[in-house]
Amino acid sequence: MLTLLPAPARAQDNLDVAAAGRSVVRVVVVAMESGEPQGIGTGSGVAVAPDKILTNAHVVSDAADGDAIIGVVPSEGSKRFTGRLIAYQPQRDLALIELTDGTVEPATIATGPVPDGAAVAAIGYPYSVDRARELSAEGVVTPQAPVKSWGRVSGGQSSQRFDTVLHDAAIGRGNSGGPLVDSCGRVVGINSFVSNSEGVDAVFAFAVSVKEIIPFLRAAGVKPHTTALPCRTSAEQAAIDERLARSEDERAQADRTRAAFAEERLDARREQVRDSILAERDNGLAIAGLLLVFGAAFVNGALVLLAKDDRRLALGAGAAGLVLMAGAPIAWVARPDLDQADTRLAAQAPKPAQPQASAEGRYACRIDLERSRITISDPQDVALDWGPDGCEEGNTPFAAQDERWVRADVSSHDGVAQVRRFDPATSRYTVERYFLPADTLSAARALQAKYPAKTCSPDSARMAGQMTQALRDLLPPAPNERLVYACDHVQNGAAVK
Template sequence: MLIAAVLTLPTPAHAQDNLDVAAAGRSVVRVVVVAMQEGEPQAIGTGSGVAVAPDRILTNAHVVADAAEGDAIIGVVPSEGSKRFTGKLIAYQPQRDLALIQLVDGRVEPATIATGPVPDGAAVAALGYPYSVDRARELSAEGFVTPAAPVKSWGHVSGGASSQRFDTVLHDAAIGRGNSGGPLVDSCGRVVGINSFVSNSEGVDAVFAFAVSVKEIVPFLRSAGVHPHTTGLPCRTSAEQATIDERLARSEDARAEQERMRAATAGERLSARRQKLRDQILGERDKGLAIAALLLVFGAMFVNGAFVLLSRDDRRLALAAGAAGVLLMVGAPIAWAARPDLDQADLRLATEARKASTQASAEGRYACRIDLERSRITVSDPQDTRLDWGANGCASGDTAFAPDDDRFVRADVSPREAVAAIRRFDPATLRYTVERYFLPADTLGAARALQAKYPARSCSAEGARMTGELTRAVRDLLPPAPNERLVYSCGHVQDGAATR
């Protein structure tokens, strides 16, 4: 019965949250410390760590105690790739159980630290290399220094008291020897603590774990001259974001219905406008007919006058009157022919529509504000952006986008970060979206190789075609969902002010 109850408990994370925690694993390393005496290895200890800068690894002080108190070699084994690195101890505070290792060679993707409060009951995951798992796998000596993904165990934050020695986060995620120094992350993959020790259950009570909290981590790093990437944004789980998206979708459906009603009303207005233009054209035709008749009448009068003057031998005035009469009579058929046709009503409507379309064109400069409600932000700094959009689907004059239904899309792979982005712009809604994927090393390498095949994507039809091909190819490599979705609402920039 108890087993059944356990099996029916809700899982602490959804698929999206697992993707975020998996991405955080890129920053986790195994720390191997080999104690030396007179040039000979005496003991080997292992723990875990997390990159807080490309060449800085944060771990527990007790993991590297041999290096701090004597002669020892520190090895750092990343979670991906094929290389292992050498490190040296540069900061050590046993009172906080924190230590900092500098990589002599190599680079590791740094993690983001969440500086906001950790809610009681929040889902968390411990990442690291527990010795019990290594032993069960019968890991060889070579296996300890071979890159491998960290073990992830889920749990929840408990509202229990902190440690007396330093500020800690109490949680029930399973950790053991070897997890020391590894990160405790939230559902968004941000570091909320460094796992340090567990409670003594004596085989009877439930085991709880203690992680050094961010209140200790950030001051320690800053005192060591390291300024890690931090965020104070709360972690919005995938379930919470899905609820928000559903509510926003209902709101958009309601607005779409209103648009349909407005379109029906606009159709009625269009019919009324067409009838008004037809009436106007009828008036113009009647006016043209009247002008033609007047020209004929006055032309005939002048010609008749010319004959009268000619009979009186006033040849000069007769010629002038005759010429004027002929001109007037010639102008009559011209005025008749110049009358507008009735079918010009639709042509005038089309001209008005083109003018309105030109005025409402998506082409132009935009100020795009981040929409925090629609966005799911885990590690990025939520900042507004600018978009200089061309009518041919080109941004900033040199960045080609590819048509995608009624929107434009583009894929980019960062040359510096392990990130791929899918960017979209919808000219109808003026909504700009950036989906960010945090990629493991093998996927990143494949994505960069694809991008290298399309080095020049100019703002042209060929550039748009190449952009579309690259975007489709990169999409096939990406995980099923992005780690972040940044949504911007854009407005035209006019005289320094943004307008919708």
């Protein structure tokens, strides 16, 4: 039976969908007549801007047709907000609410195609769960985490009224207006209605597709955050990482093999040079011997000529003999030493390549899309200004860790924490991004406030290491995104690989 159950999500994908839940809200509509409440309806919605909530038109039809109060209950925190209807298109079953107070973390919309069979999750507040939990009226308007149900895209069938995504994730009344997200947590539709099974057939759900959502938001003057990058699951990224690591190992092994072969060739060349030196030493010995023999012969000849009273020739022969005999020790001393082999090899070797630039300096860093797992961020290149002792931009200290520089910090304007690493040996810059819920974000910011150092000094680097360790203990087990950059050192305005 377990093999028949859908299991599209791995741990990492669950983290991404959990992060998407920050943008989901409960929409409560109270119909009013003569100042008195006449009925209450609930649905779901998703933030497409900090103060804009996208939902279904049928969820807020009372507000469109008459007097009604719209309440928006976020998924986290302790506050609830009020809103007003600013756009309404029943032909697309879409509506837009503007918050009159408060903000909600906006979601990202995936504008690329949704593959058939892709894993998706419906996020919202189904009434059946509220009823099973015996949730009171006060509980309904109290912030709480939305319900998430997994399924798969079930083909290209679409509604006749508007373009939809057909899927089999479980939804019910109350899910209307809530997002359908992919395994990366990006919105791929707004859940609208289900098929009528009459209690005997399988139930399928229809979500208003992005093809309808984007024109609707554009007409309302809203520019949501979108991405066209395909969703790469954690399993797919793990397979890519394994392949890249295997490729790097193979290259490293090939480099080691080439180095060993080069060492063998060097040893053989060293033996050739030693043989040449030995031959030169033998030649020098032979030359010294010949000089002695010929020098002695000339001296003897000079003595014979002197005995014959031929002083002029005797002096010439004697001088020549002495010169030859004096050259013998010179030839002996001039013989090369055996330890000159390495010196000659170094002189014959090609000029070595220039050493790589030091870690200090400016870097142009290009995003490596294959090594990166990007869910919602814009894949843009970055620049680094790396100072001595692991200081970036002259005011951001990093801590040394495993021959790399590392720093964790929390954004002051959105719900993101990140761990950044720079490896001088490979010139690789890595940014791991964590999308935090409100309680974890609050704790992380309070912790970061205890480490306010913004200068470059040994004490600041030590403090950065303490802050990094403390923050990492708060973060989820895996990041939602990993951005990997290949960096080139910039010299005189040009990148040096």
